[in-house]
Amino acid sequence: MLLLRRSIKEKTAPYVLLSPYLFMLFVFFGYAFLRCFYFSFTEYDLFAPPQWVGFKNYLNLIQDFQFGLALKNSLQFAVIVTTLQTVLALLLAVILNQKIKGIRFFRALYYMPSITSSAVVTLIFMWLFQKKGLVNYLLTSLKNGYRIIAVFFVLLLMFQAFLVIGEKLKKRPVSCFEPSYLFLSVVLSFMVTFFLVKTGIVTMVEGLPPVETVWLNTKKIWPRNHRLFGISYPLGSIMLLNIWTTAPTFMLLYLAGLQDIPKELYEAAAVDGATKVKTFWYVVRPQLRNITFLVVTMGLISTLQMFDQVAIIGDQAPLDAVITLAYYVYINAFPSSVSPKIGMASAAAVFLGLLTLIIVLIQRIVVNAGEGD
Amino acid sequence: MLEIKLKRHRWYKVGMVYLVLLLVSILAIGPFFFGLLSSLKDNPLEWPPKLTVNQLKPANWVAAFRLSKAGCGKGFFGEFAPGAVIPFQVTYQVPAGKEPVIPQVVVPKRVPGTAGAALLIEHYAADYSRVSAVQEVKREILADHSIRVTYEFTIHHTGDVVCDRLPLDITVPLGQQFVGATIDPNRPNERLGRVQSWNNLTAGVIPYIFYNYHRVFSENYSRTTGKNLFTSWIRNSFIICIARVLTNLLFASMAGFALARLKFRGKNTIFLLMLFSMMIPAQVTFISNYLVLRDGVFGLSRIFGVNTLLNSYSGLIVSGLVSASSVFIMKQFFEGLSSSLEEAARIDGASTYQILFRIFLPLAKPALGALTILTFQGVWNEFFWPLVVLTSPQDRFTLTIGLLSFRRMYGVAFDWGPILAGSVISALPLVVLFVVFQRYFVEGISFTGVKG
Numbered sequence: 001m002l003l004l005r006r007s008i009k010e011k012t013a014p015y016v017l018l019s020p021y022l023f024m025l026f027v028f029f030g031y032a033f034l035r036c037f038y039f040s041f042t043e044y045d046l047f048a049p050p051q052w053v054g055f056k057n058y059l060n061l062i063q064d065f066q067f068g069l070a071l072k073n074s075l076q077f078a079v080i081v082t083t084l085q086t087v088l089a090l091l092l093a094v095i096l097n098q099k100i101k102g103i104r105f106f107r108a109l110y111y112m113p114s115i116t117s118s119a120v121v122t123l124i125f126m127w128l129f130q131k132k133g134l135v136n137y138l139l140t141s142l143k144n145g146y147r148i149i150a151v152f153f154v155l156l157l158m159f160q161a162f163l164v165i166g167e168k169l170k171k172r173p174v175s176c177f178e179p180s181y182l183f184l185s186v187v188l189s190f191m192v193t194f195f196l197v198k199t200g201i202v203t204m205v206e207g208l209p210p211v212e213t214v215w216l217n218t219k220k221i222w223p224r225n226h227r228l229f230g231i232s233y234p235l236g237s238i239m240l241l242n243i244w245t246t247a248p249t250f251m252l253l254y255l256a257g258l259q260d261i262p263k264e265l266y267e268a269a270a271v272d273g274a275t276k277v278k279t280f281w282y283v284v285r286p287q288l289r290n291i292t293f294l295v296v297t298m299g300l301i302s303t304l305q306m307f308d309q310v311a312i313i314g315d316q317a318p319l320d321a322v323i324t325l326a327y328y329v330y331i332n333a334f335p336s337s338v339s340p341k342i343g344m345a346s347a348a349a350v351f352l353g354l355l356t357l358i359i360v361l362i363q364r365i366v367v368n369a370g371e372g373d
Numbered sequence: 374m375l376e377i378k379l380k381r382h383r384w385y386k387v388g389m390v391y392l393v394l395l396l397v398s399i400l401a402i403g404p405f406f407f408g409l410l411s412s413l414k415d416n417p418l419e420w421p422p423k424l425t426v427n428q429l430k431p432a433n434w435v436a437a438f439r440l441s442k443a444g445c446g447k448g449f450f451g452e453f454a455p456g457a458v459i460p461f462q463v464t465y466q467v468p469a470g471k472e473p474v475i476p477q478v479v480v481p482k483r484v485p486g487t488a489g490a491a492l493l494i495e496h497y498a499a500d501y502s503r504v505s506a507v508q509e510v511k512r513e514i515l516a517d518h519s520i521r522v523t524y525e526f527t528i529h530h531t532g533d534v535v536c537d538r539l540p541l542d543i544t545v546p547l548g549q550q551f552v553g554a555t556i557d558p559n560r561p562n563e564r565l566g567r568v569q570s571w572n573n574l575t576a577g578v579i580p581y582i583f584y585n586y587h588r589v590f591s592e593n594y595s596r597t598t599g600k601n602l603f604t605s606w607i608r609n610s611f612i613i614c615i616a617r618v619l620t621n622l623l624f625a626s627m628a629g630f631a632l633a634r635l636k637f638r639g640k641n642t643i644f645l646l647m648l649f650s651m652m653i654p655a656q657v658t659f660i661s662n663y664l665v666l667r668d669g670v671f672g673l674s675r676i677f678g679v680n681t682l683l684n685s686y687s688g689l690i691v692s693g694l695v696s697a698s699s700v701f702i703m704k705q706f707f708e709g710l711s712s713s714l715e716e717a718a719r720i721d722g723a724s725t726y727q728i729l730f731r732i733f734l735p736l737a738k739p740a741l742g743a744l745t746i747l748t749f750q751g752v753w754n755e756f757f758w759p760l761v762v763l764t765s766p767q768d769r770f771t772l773t774i775g776l777l778s779f780r781r782m783y784g785v786a787f788d789w790g791p792i793l794a795g796s797v798i799s800a801l802p803l804v805v806l807f808v809v810f811q812r813y814f815v816e817g818i819s820f821t822g823v824k825g
Binding site: 006009010013014015017018020021022023024025027028029030031032033035036039046092095096098100104106107108109110111112113115116117118119120123124125126127128130132133134137179180181182183184186187210244248252301304305307308311312314316325326329330333334342345346348349350352353356357360 | 382383384385386387388389390391392393394397398400401402404405407408411417418419420421422620623624625627628630631632635636637640643646647650652653654655656657658659660661662663664665670692694695696697700724725726729750753754756757760761772773776777780781784787789792793796799800803804807808811814815
């Protein structure tokens with residue numbers, strides 16, 4: 001008897017242990033997922049019972065101009081942000097993959113943008129992108145200080161050329177961007193430029209109007225007149241913000257990947273006389289393939305769902321310029337003045353889900369095809 | 374010789390690395406740093422933006438302490454109390470050939486911020502104060518023949534009620550330039566420099582330095598319940614975070630253990646469904662989930678006498694008991710542990726539950742640490758789902774949703790001070806957590822590859 005009870009207890013154990021998660025999975029995912037499909041074929045306002053309407057919502061969706069805008073914005077956002085943040089993450093990881101003192105401190109610093117909430121980060125960015133904000137101020141300074149900047153770079157070029165040519169005359173092999181010389185040149189030209197500015201030989205340009213670009217509350221697009229491919233200013237600002245916040249998360253993944261690469265591979269490349277760029281392209285990049293796949297997949301999934309930033313910016317930017325699929329779903333489900341259009345919202349949500357799956361699938365196929373060569 | 378040259382080379386190379394690291398750091402934390410600094414400023418949108426902040430000058434701290442002491446006898450948190458006599462000095466400069474004019478001093482009836490704050494003010498200092506005659510105390514002629522004059526006056530409290538703030542406006546003719554005062558004005562350039570304004574002379578040191586932070590707490594009260602909104606939001610966020618961290622730790626270890634170490638029917642299906650659920654956007658499931666919470670999880674909540682789980686902690690906690698990514702993290706971790714301990718325990722007759730709770734969980738401390746941090750961060754920063762579930766009253770909001778309402782309220786008037794201050798406060802717990810448990814953040818992300 002005791003044995004039987006014991007064996008029943010053991011048999012049921014996996015399901016007992018899983019039960020809280022299964023409850024979540026079935027109620028808050030499976031049931032919700034099926035109901036979303038069902039709602040997308042109905043007309044429903046959250047109160048009266050849903051009315052079956054067939055494919056009407058999907059047909060309306062295709063004809064809805066705002067849905068088209070949302071789709072365009074979401075795709076633009078996903079493609080551009082995923083690409084740039086992946087590249088930036090890899091770049092940051094390469095910079096941080098050094099064995100020098102204080103590198104842990106810098107790693108923590110670089111990760112900072114990823115720990116705070118989208119609400120906080122979006123608010124800070126909105127403030128920076130105001131008409132009288134820091135972004136416009138920095139642009140104004142760049143514009144007014146172009147002479148100083150030009151002097152700095154000319155000096156930099158001169159110092160570097162001088163050092164490199166000097167070394168080449170002594171018949172020593174040296175690259176044009178030799179980092180130790182570059183550092184010396186940067187420090188020297190900074191000092192000389194500083195001296196020139198302090199003594200008033202090189203000055204800021206006076207009297208130019210300040211940059212007063214409106215970043216958020218505008219319908220302007222870049223490049224101009226490209227209705228289909230142009231990026232609206234507010235969406236572009238959100239892209240910058242998003243790249244800035246998510247790149248550090250992926251940077252950590254790349255960093256872990258870089259540290260897993262065996263030293264012997266680098267040594268072998270060095271023995272074969274490969275340059276740094278070649279080593280990176282032929283040795284490091286293939287080793288990071290799995291991580292890149294993970295980073296791109298996660299990037300696509302999260303960027304296609306972008307919602308928070310649009311909701312927080314809200315009426316500070318024209319809706320058409322920033323609306324994404326996720327936000328389209330939300331404002332149809334909870335519109336501010338009319339009754340909820342759950343059918344439309346669900347149809348758009350189904351579309352978003354399918355789009356995500358298809359894009360991830362395409363990505364997978366592309367990566368697998370790439371593995372063949 | 375070559376030896377030295379090589380050494381020097383290495384040193385310069387390291388220098389270049391540090392230079393690049395530093396430049397990138399400016400990009401990474403510059404916006405935060407500047408936001409933190411500006412959250413103290415009177416006007417975070419001042420042009421040109423400056424790195425110097427009046428509120429961080431020790432001279433102003435001393436002045437704020439003295440003024441507040443004169444106002445009510447206390448230096449750190451002040452008010453304008455009966456019997457107070459506030460001495461004040463202000464200096465102006467007029468160009469050569471012009472005669473200085475005695476400035477007009479007024480205690481205005483002014484409320485900062487929104488109309489909501491006006492309702493809270495019971496007594497205006499304007500009704501209970503008298504400004505003494507303004508006297509010239511010092512005159513100085515500068516090298517270019519312009520004249521610099523210092524004036525002095527006192528403000529007396531004439532009534533018998535306590536006023537919580539003492540604002541001040543000083544008006545001078547156009548061309549008479551403001552040089553300095555007992556304490557720097559909050560708005561030195563009103564009406565083309567003709568008016569200098571102070572928000573509250575007797576604020577006390579702390580409210581003076583943290584003016585915007587003080588406003589965040591003191592200006593926001595719920596219209597219906599009278600509760601302090603910002604403290605409610607902080608409390609709500611903490612309660613929901615802690616509850617969900619605990620449930621996630623427990624339920625994710627259970628589910629992760631089952632999926633990683635036990636054999637049973639339907640295991641693969643469940644795992645595939647889990648991966649699938651991680652790919653589907655929240656927008657697909659939120660409508661049904663909203664309805665489930667509205668109806669109290671199929672009416673189950675009625676057992677506890679609750680009709681709906683919308684606008685409540687329990688709703689957010691029930692719908693976030695355990696997430697797929699938490700289960701995934703624990704599964705990955707448990708799969709990596711060796712099975713010898715488990716087999717030994719089985720031979721000794723231990724049950725599955727004993728193996729999980731006595732053997733595996735104590736070994737899982739690093740994973741549980743990472744999971745705690747990631748869940749806390751994820752819940753603290755959650756935006757979409759709370760926005761759907763919490764709509765009214767305002768004191769049920771979490772911090773992220775509260776910040777959105779701040780944006781709507783203050784953003785209209787370009788009053789960025791309280792918005793920045795609120796953002797800084799809501800970022801603070803995570804920054805502290807990060808500084809203390811940095812290792813777990815890094816490990817959590819790199820060994821699982823999933824963000825919470």
